[in-house]
Amino acid sequence: MTTSEHTAFDFAAAESILLQACRLVGLHPDEVEMLRLGDHAVFRIDDGQVVSRVGRHADRLPSVRREVAVARWLDAEGYPSARLVTQAEQPVVVDGHPVTFWEGLADGEQYASTHEMGELLRRLHGLEAPRFSLPDLRPFDKVEQRLERAVIRAETRAYLADLAEELAAQYEQLEFALPPGHLHGDFNVGNVLHDSEGDPKVIDLDGFATGPREWDLIQTAMYYDSFGWHTEAEYADFADGYCFDVRQWSGYTVLRSVRELLMVTWLAQNAGTNPRAAEEVEKRVETLRSGGSRRAWAPF
Known part of the structure; x- marks a missing residue:
């Protein structure tokens, strides 16, 4: 056991x-x-x-x-x-x-610039694929696993499960603009840190998979337009560094909604032991239901 x-x-x-x-x-x-x-x-x-x-x-x-x-x-x-x-x-x-x-990379967390992030992601996607196999990206598997274990209200669990089913159907219909390949899987500013020499390095490597390259671009875009965690200029620097703006792609809003669902279910894992997390989960679910602003979501 x-x-x-x-x-x-x-x-x-x-x-x-x-x-x-x-x-x-x-x-x-x-x-x-x-x-x-x-x-x-x-x-x-x-x-x-x-x-x-x-x-x-x-x-x-x-x-x-x-x-x-x-x-x-x-x-x-x-x-x-x-x-x-x-x-x-x-x-x-x-x-x-x-x-x-x-x-360890440095004392504390010194985040890379968004332009550095874009360049590093483009470079990562440009590498020749590894000789070992990577799994296909299956974002809804994580949702199901988390909801099975999360200590949350039955009504909340049912809503999130129904939303996952709805988004999974929309996800299957997406037409991606970029060629598929290996992905970091969780590429965001929290996972690109400066080392003690001041050079940016990518961390949290456990989410590597094969799938649409747009998946690695979505978090930086939504951190700008949904949450205000990046400025307009910072997001423009990221898109310039990668040489593609995922917000101009037709499937952006669907992929953004999938990522929001993952953010909620990720936090729901801690609801049973952290009252603040439990409260935040309910607040986030209410904004998903109502279509309200995500800018009140507290970072965890």
Whole structure:
């Protein structure tokens, strides 16, 4: 029985798993700090010298193994991305939870510029595909898995499930403008950080898949026009860096709605242990129902 099957995956549970994994690889941290809790718990160890990712469920193991393969592929290609801590065989598995250890990039989170993001994404999409296989992008699988486990109101769960079914039908009808290929899968400003030398690097490599390239462009666009987290000039710099503006594509609003659904269900995973997250989920669902502004969504 794994930890995730008999206890909540909260800070205390994730930290316990992390400390066990540290002992297995010979790390003896003086300090650990949780950065965020979602599909993984992400920890900064000893002022950011090492960053660790602890998988929420045992079913994360295949994607984490793929993440390790992706990291090695990108390293061999000389692409600027997160690097594994080399002294450990990875992933480490504790009570079924996969744990990985990464080189820290800098003190704190220093985000790349949107132009750097666009250039890095164009460069990533331009790489020759890896020799190992990547799964097809299946965004609605995550929605289903999250809703099965989320501690939320039955009415909320039913609404989100119905919305997912509706959007899945629309998604299947989309005609994409860009050629398909390998994807980062979760490309946004939070996943492109400057290292200690001031150079941008791409992190969070576990979502790599094969599918429409528009998927990697959508978050930066919606962070601008739905949430106001980027300025108009910043978004223009991103589109210029990538050499394509996904907001001008006919399927943009459908893909944006799919991403919004994923944002809500991602947060719903924490509703059972975090009252603030539970409240935010209900607020977000109300805006989805009413068509209201997303600018009141609080970042998590």
